[in-house]
Amino acid sequence: MSAKKEIWVFAEQENGKLAGVVFELLSEGRKLAAKSGYTLCAVLPSAGGKPMHQELFNYGAKKIYNVEDPRLQTYQNDYFSKVVYSLIEKENPEIVLYGASTIGRSLAPTVAVMGWAGLTADCTELDFDTERQILLQTRPAFGGNIMATIICPDHRPQMSTVRSNVFKKERVSENETGEVVEVKIDLSGVKERMKRVESVVEEVNTVDLKAADYIVSGGRGVGSPENFKVIEGLAGALGGAVGASRATVDAGWISHHHQVGQTGKTVCPLVYVACGISGAIQHLAGMQSADLIIAINKDPDAPIFDVADFGLIGDLHKIVPEFTKQINALRS
Amino acid sequence: MNIVVCIKQVPDSDKVTIDRETNRLNRAGVPSIINPFDENALEMALQLKDKHGGKITVISMGPPQAEEALRTALSHGADEAILISDRKFGGADTWATSYTITLALKKLADPVDLILFGKQAIDGDTAQVGPGVAHFFGVPMITYAKSCEVTENGFRVQQVTDHGYNVWDVEKPAALTVVKEANQLRMPSLKKKMAAKKAEIPVWGAEQLQPDETKIGLSGSPTKVNKVFAPPVKLNKEILSGEPADMVKELIYKLREKKVL
Known part of the structure; x- marks a missing residue:
C-alpha cells in the first residue's frame, strides 16, 4: 500500500x-x-x-x-x-x-x-x-x-x-x-450522541508551570508540607513557579496542580531546580527538556543526577535557603 | 444498571528500575497492583450502584495472574469478574487490545449501560484503550471524567480539560475514562474479601471470543517495538559538594556565566 x-x-x-x-x-x-x-x-x-x-x-x-x-x-x-x-x-x-x-x-x-x-x-x-x-x-x-x-x-x-x-x-x-x-465532509449522518452543555475555563491559582522560566520543585526530601515554604522561597526569589513530584502530591503535601511528570505536567523552563527529588523517571519524563537542570539531593547516587547539568550534594534544607539568600543579595 | 469496569494489572512502576548494563527492566520482586486510575473507575461504578442499584462486572485482559487483580476488585465490591487471557492475545498493542476487549463486552449476557476505564495505565501510559473500545463497541466516549450522574436518557459527565472542565450530556450506553480526582477507592470489606477468594472467575480465550485471528496479539498490532533503551544520561555535568554557602556561590557564578541568571 x-x-x-x-x-x-x-x-x-x-x-x-x-x-x-x-x-x-x-x-x-x-x-x-x-x-x-x-x-x-x-x-x-x-x-x-x-x-x-x-x-x-x-x-x-x-x-x-x-x-x-x-x-x-x-x-x-x-x-x-x-x-x-x-x-x-x-x-x-x-x-x-x-x-x-x-x-x-x-x-x-x-x-x-x-x-x-x-x-x-x-x-x-x-x-x-x-x-x-x-x-x-x-x-x-x-x-x-x-x-x-x-x-x-x-x-x-x-x-x-x-x-x-x-x-x-x-x-x-x-x-x-x-x-x-x-x-466538504457531510456530518448530517452522524447521530448526536453527546452534547456539551457547559465549558468552564478555570484560572488554576497562580501555578503557571508551563509558562515559567524558572521552576523550583520539591520531592520527598522536602519532608513535610510546611517545608515547602523553603521551595516557595527560592521560586519567589527567582521569579518562578513551584513544582512537585508525584510522591509529595500523593502524600497530600501540595496540590496536584503543581505535579510535574508523566502523570502530571510536562514543563520546559530555562532552569529547573529539583530539590530532594530522587528522580523516578516518571518525574524525569516531565522535565527532561528543561534547558538547564540543577539537582539538590543528599544522596549522591540519586538518579536525578543522571539528567542534571549541575548537581549539589547535600541537605536541601541548608542549600536551598542559602541559594535564596544569595539570589536575593544579587538582585538587591 | 449494568456497569462494566475494565481494569489492568500493572507493575508498581515506582518500584521498577532499569539495569543500565543490559537495558532490561528489573521486574523481579516488583509487586503487581491494579492500575491506580482503574481504582477510580471502580469506585465511580460502586457509587453509581450505591445510588441506583445494578451490577458491576470487572474485566481484565492479561496473563493468568491478572486474576489476582480481579479478585481484589471483587473484594472492593464488584459483583462479577471475567479474565480475558490466551497466549494468542500476547504482544497486543492498544489497537489489538481494544479489539479483543470489545469481543468480550459483546459476549456479556446482559446489555451494558456504562463502561468505565481508568484514564490511562501507569505502565504504558497510552490512554488509548478506552477510546478504542468505545469505538469498536459503538458507544460514545467521554475521556477524563471526574463525575457521572444518571439522567433520564443517559449520563451527565464532568470532564477535566487542559484549562478547566466541560459538562457533557451523553446517551447510554456510554464509555468513560476516569481521573484520579474523581474519588478514592473504598476499603474492601472482610466479608467480600472472603467471598472474592472463592469466586468463580471465567477465563475467556480465543476459543470463547472467536476473534478474527489477524486482529489479535502481535500480528493484529500495527505498532511494534523497534528498540528499548535506558533514558539518556547527561555527560557534561558538574557535581558540587562541600559547604552550602560555597556550593551556592560557585553555582550562581556558573549560572551567570551561562547567562541564565
Whole structure:
C-alpha cells in the first residue's frame, strides 16, 4: 500500500483559537519533512478556518486541509473523528501528528481504531528513518524507567501524539504562504450522541508551570508540607513557579496542580531546580527538556543526577535557603 | 444498571528500575497492583450502584495472574469478574487490545449501560484503550471524567480539560475514562474479601471470543517495538559538594556565566 507523501498535523482549535501545541508540532514536523521529503500539511476542522491559516503557514504548513461546519466550533469526538478519518481515508497520508491534549487523546485513538492505524502516545522524540522510510517514535514507558522506540511498519498512517512543551515552536517567518484545500465532509449522518452543555475555563491559582522560566520543585526530601515554604522561597526569589513530584502530591503535601511528570505536567523552563527529588523517571519524563537542570539531593547516587547539568550534594534544607539568600543579595 | 469496569494489572512502576548494563527492566520482586486510575473507575461504578442499584462486572485482559487483580476488585465490591487471557492475545498493542476487549463486552449476557476505564495505565501510559473500545463497541466516549450522574436518557459527565472542565450530556450506553480526582477507592470489606477468594472467575480465550485471528496479539498490532533503551544520561555535568554557602556561590557564578541568571 503506497501512501501519500504527506505529514499531517491536526490543527486543534476551539472557538477559532489554535492550541499552542499545534505550532510545536508544525515546528517539529518541518524537520521530519526536510528529512523525508514529505509535504507538511495542517488539518483544520473548525466552524470558520480562514483567520487561522496565516499562522499555520507561518509555522511551516505548506498545505491546509480546511474543513468547515458549524458543528466543528468546539470539540465533539463523534464529529471530529468522522472528519479526520474521512480525510485520511481519502488522502491516505504517511504520518499524522496530534497534540496529547484532552482533545488529541480522545481523537487520535478513535481515528486509529477506525482505520487500523498505528498510534504511539506521548512521544518525546520523532525521527525519520530514511532507509526504511518509516517514522521512529520514541516515548517513555514503565513510568519513564525505560525508553522505547516504536515503529509502524505495515499500517498507514503512522500516528503519534505529543505533549505540549516537548518540542519548541519556531516560526519560519510572518508571511509564509501555501495551498488551501477546501474539503466538504457531510456530518448530517452522524447521530448526536453527546452534547456539551457547559465549558468552564478555570484560572488554576497562580501555578503557571508551563509558562515559567524558572521552576523550583520539591520531592520527598522536602519532608513535610510546611517545608515547602523553603521551595516557595527560592521560586519567589527567582521569579518562578513551584513544582512537585508525584510522591509529595500523593502524600497530600501540595496540590496536584503543581505535579510535574508523566502523570502530571510536562514543563520546559530555562532552569529547573529539583530539590530532594530522587528522580523516578516518571518525574524525569516531565522535565527532561528543561534547558538547564540543577539537582539538590543528599544522596549522591540519586538518579536525578543522571539528567542534571549541575548537581549539589547535600541537605536541601541548608542549600536551598542559602541559594535564596544569595539570589536575593544579587538582585538587591 | 449494568456497569462494566475494565481494569489492568500493572507493575508498581515506582518500584521498577532499569539495569543500565543490559537495558532490561528489573521486574523481579516488583509487586503487581491494579492500575491506580482503574481504582477510580471502580469506585465511580460502586457509587453509581450505591445510588441506583445494578451490577458491576470487572474485566481484565492479561496473563493468568491478572486474576489476582480481579479478585481484589471483587473484594472492593464488584459483583462479577471475567479474565480475558490466551497466549494468542500476547504482544497486543492498544489497537489489538481494544479489539479483543470489545469481543468480550459483546459476549456479556446482559446489555451494558456504562463502561468505565481508568484514564490511562501507569505502565504504558497510552490512554488509548478506552477510546478504542468505545469505538469498536459503538458507544460514545467521554475521556477524563471526574463525575457521572444518571439522567433520564443517559449520563451527565464532568470532564477535566487542559484549562478547566466541560459538562457533557451523553446517551447510554456510554464509555468513560476516569481521573484520579474523581474519588478514592473504598476499603474492601472482610466479608467480600472472603467471598472474592472463592469466586468463580471465567477465563475467556480465543476459543470463547472467536476473534478474527489477524486482529489479535502481535500480528493484529500495527505498532511494534523497534528498540528499548535506558533514558539518556547527561555527560557534561558538574557535581558540587562541600559547604552550602560555597556550593551556592560557585553555582550562581556558573549560572551567570551561562547567562541564565
